[in-house]
Amino acid sequence: MVEKRQPIPVAEAVHRVMDYAFQAKKELVPLTHAHGRFIAEAIRADHDVPAFDRSPYDGYAIRSIDSREASSQQPVRFQVVGEIGAGYVYDEVVGERQAVRIMTGAPIPQGCDVVVMLELTYTFEENDQKYMSIKRSFEAGTNISYKGEDVQQGAILIERGQYINPGVMALLATFGYEQVPVYRRPVIGVIATGSELLEPGEPLQPGKIRNSNAYMMMAQIERAGAEVKYFGKLSDDLNLCIEHVEKALQEVDVLITTGGVSVGDYDYLPAIYEAIDAKVLFNKIAMRPGSVTTVAARRGQLLFGLSGNPSACYVGFELFVRPIIRTACGNQKPHLRREQAILGADFTKPNPFTRFVRASAYYEKGQLVAVPSGFDKSSAVSSLATANALIVLPGGSRGYEKGMSVAVLLLEDKQGSEWPWDKIEKSYR
Amino acid sequence: MVEKRQPIPVAEAVHRVMDYAFQAKKELVPLTHAHGRFIAEAIRADHDVPAFDRSPYDGYAIRSIDSREASSQQPVRFQVVGEIGAGYVYDEVVGERQAVRIMTGAPIPQGCDVVVMLELTYTFEENDQKYMSIKRSFEAGTNISYKGEDVQQGAILIERGQYINPGVMALLATFGYEQVPVYRRPVIGVIATGSELLEPGEPLQPGKIRNSNAYMMMAQIERAGAEVKYFGKLSDDLNLCIEHVEKALQEVDVLITTGGVSVGDYDYLPAIYEAIDAKVLFNKIAMRPGSVTTVAARRGQLLFGLSGNPSACYVGFELFVRPIIRTACGNQKPHLRREQAILGADFTKPNPFTRFVRASAYYEKGQLVAVPSGFDKSSAVSSLATANALIVLPGGSRGYEKGMSVAVLLLEDKQGSEWPWDKIEKSYR
Numbered sequence: 028m029v030e031k032r033q034p035i036p037v038a039e040a041v042h043r044v045m046d047y048a049f050q051a052k053k054e055l056v057p058l059t060h061a062h063g064r065f066i067a068e069a070i071r072a073d074h075d076v077p078a079f080d081r082s083p084y085d086g087y088a089i090r091s092i093d094s095r096e097a098s099s100q101q102p103v104r105f106q107v108v109g110e111i112g113a114g115y116v117y118d119e120v121v122g123e124r125q126a127v128r129i130m131t132g133a134p135i136p137q138g139c140d141v142v143v144m145l146e147l148t149y150t151f152e153e154n155d156q157k158y159m160s161i162k163r164s165f166e167a168g169t170n171i172s173y174k175g176e177d178v179q180q181g182a183i184l185i186e187r188g189q190y191i192n193p194g195v196m197a198l199l200a201t202f203g204y205e206q207v208p209v210y211r212r213p214v215i216g217v218i219a220t221g222s223e224l225l226e227p228g229e230p231l232q233p234g235k236i237r238n239s240n241a242y243m244m245m246a247q248i249e250r251a252g253a254e255v256k257y258f259g260k261l262s263d264d265l266n267l268c269i270e271h272v273e274k275a276l277q278e279v280d281v282l283i284t285t286g287g288v289s290v291g292d293y294d295y296l297p298a299i300y301e302a303i304d305a306k307v308l309f310n311k312i313a314m315r316p317g318s319v320t321t322v323a324a325r326r327g328q329l330l331f332g333l334s335g336n337p338s339a340c341y342v343g344f345e346l347f348v349r350p351i352i353r354t355a356c357g358n359q360k361p362h363l364r365r366e367q368a369i370l371g372a373d374f375t376k377p378n379p380f381t382r383f384v385r386a387s388a389y390y391e392k393g394q395l396v397a398v399p400s401g402f403d404k405s406s407a408v409s410s411l412a413t414a415n416a417l418i419v420l421p422g423g424s425r426g427y428e429k430g431m432s433v434a435v436l437l438l439e440d441k442q443g444s445e446w447p448w449d450k451i452e453k454s455y456r
Numbered sequence: 457m458v459e460k461r462q463p464i465p466v467a468e469a470v471h472r473v474m475d476y477a478f479q480a481k482k483e484l485v486p487l488t489h490a491h492g493r494f495i496a497e498a499i500r501a502d503h504d505v506p507a508f509d510r511s512p513y514d515g516y517a518i519r520s521i522d523s524r525e526a527s528s529q530q531p532v533r534f535q536v537v538g539e540i541g542a543g544y545v546y547d548e549v550v551g552e553r554q555a556v557r558i559m560t561g562a563p564i565p566q567g568c569d570v571v572v573m574l575e576l577t578y579t580f581e582e583n584d585q586k587y588m589s590i591k592r593s594f595e596a597g598t599n600i601s602y603k604g605e606d607v608q609q610g611a612i613l614i615e616r617g618q619y620i621n622p623g624v625m626a627l628l629a630t631f632g633y634e635q636v637p638v639y640r641r642p643v644i645g646v647i648a649t650g651s652e653l654l655e656p657g658e659p660l661q662p663g664k665i666r667n668s669n670a671y672m673m674m675a676q677i678e679r680a681g682a683e684v685k686y687f688g689k690l691s692d693d694l695n696l697c698i699e700h701v702e703k704a705l706q707e708v709d710v711l712i713t714t715g716g717v718s719v720g721d722y723d724y725l726p727a728i729y730e731a732i733d734a735k736v737l738f739n740k741i742a743m744r745p746g747s748v749t750t751v752a753a754r755r756g757q758l759l760f761g762l763s764g765n766p767s768a769c770y771v772g773f774e775l776f777v778r779p780i781i782r783t784a785c786g787n788q789k790p791h792l793r794r795e796q797a798i799l800g801a802d803f804t805k806p807n808p809f810t811r812f813v814r815a816s817a818y819y820e821k822g823q824l825v826a827v828p829s830g831f832d833k834s835s836a837v838s839s840l841a842t843a844n845a846l847i848v849l850p851g852g853s854r855g856y857e858k859g860m861s862v863a864v865l866l867l868e869d870k871q872g873s874e875w876p877w878d879k880i881e882k883s884y885r
Contacts, residue, residue, distance in 0.1 A: 062675035074660060077665070113651060115651065115663055177838055193679060193840070194841035199671065203656050223561050227628070231632075235543050237631075250621075341622065367822040390795045390824060393823055393824040393861065395824070408630055413623065441868050
């Protein structure tokens, strides 16, 4: 039986999916495992940085007032009364014409208000006493990193939901996060469907193809920030399929099937959704590729039915699954990052639906340019490997010409968009 | 003792380091673990894709010649002689006015040269025989994905040294890579130095700071594609330090120390290099931050002595260590990706040396704009967290103004540059 399907706009489809967005639980991980995760609490400075006035250079700490008369004609000499390395504190108060040899990072001794860089000093000894002389004056505050000048205690440095990059790791270490609160990675199940599918280790057979979507999606899932659970291939028996899906749903946060969503007689998904009492949110979208993308929900849990075509599957994942994963991770910009780019080649084929063209985006003198990556049938697996963007071409009767400004969605980007869809429609008006 | 140091240009320093670049050994990993690695062999198509003429849609396979007379006035009817799902082969030859119900992905039956989409057909039964009728003619080749039209057997799809992204995963699965040859991740050792350092779990003490560089670099090392081995902190005893470094060198491909490279009296690194018979490639670079970055080599093995200042350490890693890691992974563009951007804010402070300013790079209508991220002392840890680029400002007597075109190095980018340095110098002439 062929069901009638009503295509809905992309933005509407994303909206319907996002109604089921959820946030993952928090967990603590050791700092050494925090890179690449999303932080579950704002990072607040528990102390000033620097925590004390400190020297940014190797040199001598002195009182500026003592340098006032110094010149190349009349160098001023200081008695070197001590030395202080990073990590130590000089306990005495430094007096008139006294200097303390100070290392990078060491606290400024009491009384001093200048660090003279080593290169600007001349040192010598007289009667077993060390001296240092300078040939110019210094203003108070020269070469001092003041307490709190980088970060003030109580400041919020990173909002929750941010990706933990190397710089964030430095902050976490600085503020004593031996254990880091992060969002638990959501678990995304993957099931492949299709009698034509062989696993990568199997030899080719007539009429069959190797299952590439499941492996492609494993990487997409990881890139988005989630964990993969692969449940293999659905059988050709409907009852076994239903059991298989029921079991998978109990072990994952979100379940993706690939294939089985077109209108073919052998596509079991509608029957499976019905059997498990899942509500179909939509089963057709006004887009290419991926028009038959189906999403259903059962007791708040999302089931994504992505196309069996690699490109359609790829696009369906990035548009609909990725924002669910990123939202689970607490991220405020869960959608693909959207930017404007110059179309680098004609795309003359008019199409009634919004088209997502996999593309290579690069810069020409700082201007983002996007060129469709090669052959663009929705089955073409080869162009996915080099694509780092999707060009978004809204449907209409005309084609698009080289040099036009087009919206692109960046695939390898960590930053994301809050809601790219309104802007995309506007940008072509 | 304070040694004299001769600053060398950045490009020269990178050159000297790259003389010691090496390539990691290959290893096989299961396809499920290949994402994020670098491929160690070119991926060659072991078969055509599609491997057979196949249907991209659900519909009916027919002979185009039989559709010639079809019109809305005079629909042509076909006898439905069979049906074929993806993964199966239809064995008969299809004859005049015969049609085979065909599912997406199924091989085109012999004799047929058109697939009519299901939506354009009308089906009915007469005397227990199924029929299908169409109201228009179709040209030969309509809706057929021809054997080899996506990829031809023998084509090289991905060169060795490429990053394995989701699209590459799809290719690997398609061409039967159950095991994937990748470059072994180089092992990068990290040792922190400095009496002032506390570990993140320790409470603050006067004059001391928490060790942030080691944790920051762990993330930088992972981001670059290598494995981290953390050896903790060097002691204050020179002989123990030498043992510590010797032991670490035996367990890693490359060793990084952070701190201990300035000219302070307590900095042991020069003595350690001498004791272990390492040749210092340079110990001063005409750049800020990170001018005291030191690199040494012992029996072909690199020892990076990065600054203890977080920003200097960060920059030193990205400029000098990253390309060594990426080269080990077989990548042909091992350096940070360099692009031109519009400077988004004045940077008036003139400086004699090339300056790397951590920055936030973003797009304005597709144009890359880079704005220094906040406070820019080399110790400032807070601005590293939000930086996604380094603005490169060559040394000179003038400052730089908002709106100028400047070179930037992108930090979160997967792509890289072959050799960014010549261009950077040229771009300011």
